[in-house]
Amino acid sequence: MQFFFEVLIGGLLSGVLYALVALGFVLIYKASGVFNFAQGAMVFFAALTFVGFLEVLPGWTGLEEGGRAVFWLSFVLSLAAMVVLAIVTEKFVLRPLVNQPAITLFMATIGLTFLVEGIAQGIWGANVRGLNLGIQDEPIEYMMENFNILISSFDVFAAAVAAILVAALALFFQYTRIGRALRAVADDHQAALSIGIPLRHIWVIVWAVAGFVALVAGMIWGARNGVQFALTFTALKALPVLILGGFTSVPGAIVGGLIIGASEKLAEVYVGPFVGGGIESWFPYILALAFLLVRPEGLFGEKHIDRV
């Protein structure tokens, strides 16, 4: 039983990371109806930019290497880079394609993916880099002693960060003027336009917020697995999460992430041995497929409201 809980908790905590990437998709999909294939590339770009600044800033500014000042300055500069990316994307990708079918915009974001990946590597190089956030990746002693369960402190930290981020976003969406405008745009573009909500500003804001989420996700994933090209594949991992949770729901992204994380680890441990193992990498997609058949809008996806 202890082993079961160990696997379950480990799975849930890694699910939080999936949720973080899925969140970026949900934000953009909600506000602009665009399935942003470039989200994974944005995670990569953000993480690489952050690590890059960590490396070059001490040389430029004379700040102490690995110090707090460098860390936060890099964070702010990376965030600024994501905002610039959002503005440029709106201006050169979204604006010219306004009113085009969703599939056109989707194709455009695939193009954007290659562009962003190329630019990121062009600027910072393609080497795999380590990233140390100063959080230890070792078992928490308290849990070891009392329950005999192995839980990584880093996973707990990542989960806490994700939880704070999600709570902050939820409050932002629910209670601020901009958040309300974002939801309004998500519901009905034309009506939002008619009451004077400038769609372009809203798009820039939402892409910038998605960039911020990508930065946080990239930092955590990067600290875990190293900052490398493989970060772009996190986007693929987010797909089953989205199908499970629903494309339009922030809580859905979280719950979907947790379910995918937990079920893939449990399946690996308990089902894996019967089919030769290694099912962790494809089990989520099977789960998503089954889900599509039963509940295509996802667990929390917005049902189309139809008046009868």
Place this chain on the structure above:
Amino acid sequence: MTMQNTAAATEAAPYLSVNNVEVIYDHVILVLKGVSLEVPKGKIVALLGANGAGKSTTLKSISNLLRAERGDVTKGNIEFKGARIDQMTPADLVKRGVIQVMEGRHCFGHLTIEENLLAGAYTRGDGSAGIKRSLEMVYDYFPRLRERRSSQAGYTSGGEQQMCAIGRAIMANPEMVLLDEPSMGLAPQIVEEIFEIVKDLNRKEHVSFLLAEQNTMVALRYADFGYILENGRIVMEGEAQYLATNEDVKEFYLGLSGEGRKSFRDVKHYRRRKRWLS
């Protein structure tokens, strides 16, 4: 004395004027063929006509929602309070006081009624106290909305959604509301109720309305002035009362005439004969 004179002069000057506007969709479809109309300050003007006559397009060319639908004003100009507005974005127009309530209501279905109304105040910069006041004012005009304030707009009735859409526009503190087909799909009593409120808003809050309607008789009862559109041209205009009693209007838009039913062949047309190469 001179003060009074200038005040009278500005009131007499056209407030919103549309001058010989031509609209083409998608670079090929000619929808408006030179429409001119005026809305005086503080009045309700009705824009009447059948399906596809160009009523919605006229309103959208004023509010500039046209561009989002690949339409373009290719000739003519539109002025509001003496300034050209045909190149402005919808957001700038709302700030200037011109707002459109779209046909088919277009409430934000997943937002509550109250959130819908608050979203309408997006462009305002006068702080939360003013917005709160407007919200109360809208609730006073539309008591039904106060009752439904925390329901999702998508689950309210058609009449409530229409009220929500008008209330949302009022939240932007407009001087001029372009109201597109408020009676669409609503029961006659609800239509009366909504028109009463519109008239009230016009009288007490001094909001001017340009109203596109197919429901000719109701619209003329509440409007001060009317224009009749046919095939992208204005074919008739006049005081609402004059239009309401005019035999031709009755015949074209109500199918009523002195002599009872007529054969289709005898029905009059204002449509000009087609001229090639013009």
